Amino acid sequence: MTYNEIIDCLYDLKDPEKVIFKAKKFGIISNNSLGIYHQDLKIIAKKIGSDTDLALQLFDSGIYEARLLCSKIFKPKDITDPLMETWVSTFENWEICDSFCMGLFSKSQFAIPKILAWSTREYEFEKRAAFATLASYCMADKTSKNELFEQFFTIIKCEAHDDRIYVKKVVNWALRNIGKRNVDLNRKAIDVAYEILEQEHKSAKWIAKNALAELQKDHIRMSDYPRSEYRKPKMKNQELF
Structure with missing residues (x-):
């Protein structure tokens, strides 16, 4: 899957009601969230496979669920100290x-x-x-x-x-x-x-x-x-x- 295909897929799954539900039920308050459950993101991540460059693009999109996908497809061996500090903040x-x-x-x-x-x-x-x-x-x-x-x-x-x-x-x-x-x-x-x-x-x-x-x-x-x-x-x- 390309970057644009993934973003389109995420917007197809967009559900504002889930954003509200996750905040009330699980205390998950997030900016620029589309409202997609973690289990659905796992399915997408499996289709993508490991891809560090694509993961970086997804994180930089600023979309909450795209950042969650980043954590699932980024290769651990490629992580750097500065990148960890940037992300954790x-x-x-x-x-x-x-x-x-x-x-x-x-x-x-x-x-x-x-x-x-x-x-x-x-x-x-x-x-x-x-x-x-x-x-x-x-x-x-x-x-x-x-x-x-x-x-x-x-x-x-x-x-x-x-x-x-x-x-x-x-x-x-x-x-x-x-x-x-x-x-x-x-x-x-x-x-x-x-x-x-x-x-x-x-x-x-x-x-x-x-x-x-x-x-x-x-x-x-x-x-x-x-x-x-x-x-x-x-x-x-x-x-x-």
């Missing part, structure tokens, strides 16, 4: 923030430095970008040692006081995802949650209680990363005597 709601962080930023070589740098930002969706990238990076990186993820407990504890809804929810999400990487990080994340619970902030107590409720489940769904350590070795066939 434009995020206006959790949907576009998470779309870029989960589909693109967490898969880039700049994921870790940006998590650390953005975690102290004042603007709500720049700070959210730090923890949304972290939450996704927990699943994207299947080989790093526990020590890499343990360093993030410090910023999680430091930012647990932020009571803005789209910050406290993502801090909680990041803590839970670290705790679901493997059994050892699960125990450490639980300990961190109890430390956060001792803070005097309402947001910290909510983050801690919500994380503990999930991380302490009897049948919690947990990964085995890094797989080289947590995957059980296959047993060789042995002869029976």
